[in-house]
Each structure stands twice: as structure tokens, then as C-alpha cells.
Amino acid sequence: MNEPRLAADRLKEIESLEQFRPGFRVRLITLFRAAVLEHLANCLGDDRPPTEQRRHAAHALKGAALGIGASRVAALAYAVERAAAQEPLVWPDAEPIREETEIVLQLLDDWASGADVSALIAG
Numbered sequence: 001m002n003e004p005r006l007a008a009d010r011l012k013e014i015e016s017l018e019q020f021r022p023g024f025r026v027r028l029i030t031l032f033r034a035a036v037l038e039h040l041a042n043c044l045g046d047d048r049p050p051t052e053q054r055r056h057a058a059h060a061l062k063g064a065a066l067g068i069g070a071s072r073v074a075a076l077a078y079a080v081e082r083a084a085a086q087e088p089l090v091w092p093d094a095e096p097i098r099e100e101t102e103i104v105l106q107l108l109d110d111w112a113s114g115a116d117v118s119a120l121i122a123g
Contacts, residue, residue: 003071006107006121010069028068029108035064036101043080044094055084070104
């Protein structure tokens with residue numbers, strides 16, 4: 001996958017907003033985490049939700065990921081969204097998006113605590 005794990009320019013933009021809105025970074029991460037909890041299960045869940053519900057959940061997850069700069073999560077969610085429009089339906093493997101989401105959430109938590117994650121975001 002060619003996309004960076006996190007978009008450095010988006011992280012810088014979010015950091016720059018901290019001076020005007022203290023706590024903005026943490027709030028955005030909290031919203032992203034909530035979106036992951038809400039939408040990941042619906043777009044990849046084992047209970048096989050209806051195709052349109054999966055597509056909608058994948059689209060919402062993609063938007064949340066783009067908002068925080070999680071480029072790979074957005075690309076993986078987009079693959080699920082595209083799969084919902086194809087015949088025959090062939091869903092992407094759930095593990096890569098789950099693994100990537102876990103990695104990104106940890107990186108975002110580290111970033112929020114002030115750690116320098118610049119060497120890890122493209123990894």
C-alpha cells in the first residue's frame with residue numbers, strides 16, 4: 001500500500017489548530033475512535049449486515065479516517081465501499097483494515113501524548 005499510515009500534513013494542520021482550540025487533537029482522536037467502534041463492525045462484521053449498510057458504514061469510516069489523516073484506513077475502507085457496488089459481491093479480507101486501524105489508533109494516542117511519531121507514520 002503506497003499511502004502513508006498518517007498524513008503528516010494533516011497532523012501538522014491539526015497541531016496548528018491546538019493554539020486556538022486547546023484539546024482539539026484529543027477531541028478529534030476521540031471522535032475517530034468512536035467512528036471506528038461504530039462503523040468498523042458494520043462494514044466488516046461477521047453478522048453480514050446488508051450490502052447497503054456495509055457500504056454506508058465503509059463510507060463513514062473512510063470520511064472519519066480522512067478527517068484525522070489516517071490515509072491507509074481510508075483506502076481500506078474505500079475498498080470495502082467499492083466492493084458493495086460490484087457484482088458478484090466479494091468482500092475484502094477484514095484483518096488488514098482491523099490491524100491497520102489498531103496501529104493507527106495507537107500512533108494517534110502516542111501523538112496526542114506528545115510523542116514524535118514522524119518516523120512511524122509512513123511505516
